[in-house]
Amino acid sequence: MTDNLPSAPGSTPGADDVRPGDPEPWVLVGEKPGYKGFLTVNVRRYRLPDGREAVWDVSGPESGADIRAGVTVLPLTPDGRIVTVRMFRAGPDKIVTNLPGGLIDPGEDPADAGRRELEEETGYSCESIEVKGWLWAGSSSTFRKYVAIARGCRPNGKQSLDEFEDCVPVELTPAEFRADLRTPGIMTGTDAAYLALDHAGLL
Numbered sequence: 001m002t003d004n005l006p007s008a009p010g011s012t013p014g015a016d017d018v019r020p021g022d023p024e025p026w027v028l029v030g031e032k033p034g035y036k037g038f039l040t041v042n043v044r045r046y047r048l049p050d051g052r053e054a055v056w057d058v059s060g061p062e063s064g065a066d067i068r069a070g071v072t073v074l075p076l077t078p079d080g081r082i083v084t085v086r087m088f089r090a091g092p093d094k095i096v097t098n099l100p101g102g103l104i105d106p107g108e109d110p111a112d113a114g115r116r117e118l119e120e121e122t123g124y125s126c127e128s129i130e131v132k133g134w135l136w137a138g139s140s141s142t143f144r145k146y147v148a149i150a151r152g153c154r155p156n157g158k159q160s161l162d163e164f165e166d167c168v169p170v171e172l173t174p175a176e177f178r179a180d181l182r183t184p185g186i187m188t189g190t191d192a193a194y195l196a197l198d199h200a201g202l203l
Contacts, residue, residue, distance in 0.1 A: 024049035042142075060142040061103060069134070069144040071114040072101035072189055074196035075124060075153040082177045083124050083153050085167040089188055097180050097187040099196070100167070104146070110134075114148040122169040123159035127152025132199040135191060145189075147196045174202045 026046040034041040034057060044056045061067055075083035085098050102117040104110055110131045119125055129150040137143040161167060172180070174197075180186045181193060197203045 026054070029053070056140065058140050058142050059138070066106045067103050068142065069104045069110070069146060070102055070137075071104055071110050071117060071131070071146040071148055072099050072192035072196065073114045073118050073129070073148050073150050074099060074193070074200055075118055075122070075126060075150045076200070077153050077171060081171040081173055083118075083122055084170050084172055084177065084180075085121050086170055087165065087167045092185065092188065094185075096185075097170075097172075098167075098189055099193055101189070101192075110146040111148060114146070114150065118150055118153070119157040120160045120162075121165065121167045122155070123157050124153045124155050124169065125157040126150035126154075133195060135195060145192050147192050147199070149196060149200050178203075 026048055028044060029047050030045040032043050034043045039059055039061055041057050041059050044058055046054050046056060048054060061070070077083065083100065085100055086095055087098060088094070089096050089098075100118050100121040101114065102121070104113040111129050114131070115126060115129050118129075129148050131146050131148045134144050134146045137145050155169070159167070159169075177193075178197070181190055187193065194203070
């Protein structure tokens, strides 16, 4: 598999992270399409170290559009508040708290995508934005989530929502944000949120 996404600081996308005592890796011997929609599923066949074979479903968004990553933004206002969005999510089937973010277009820099998604979803602009790292969306996902911190965020931009987005921006103190993180079912994207808080020194 080729990988044309820019590297986030401190990361080497596509490189093996081999550590002493690790189990033997599985060998990918084949892959075919399973389901194709906004979320896509490919069916992979692996050969295990003992010779057995296993079939595994892996998911990602819009593989036909060559979109393989997204970005989550931790937006900080000049007085240290965190800009979140309240919106409906189909998985939880309810209104939840999210950090702004979205898909990275083919060839788009993750920081540029973060700046764009921040303004589109919240109407806030930022003085600076810095990508801090990335994480896999899940253990059976090919989708990479970049995490960025935006500083100097102010509501002086223009909100521009997609057809089925209903984002309402809400500023929270770090304490209020951490309380939402700890409350089951209140927030989605908590893995990226915790990583962003860690890099921002706000845990």
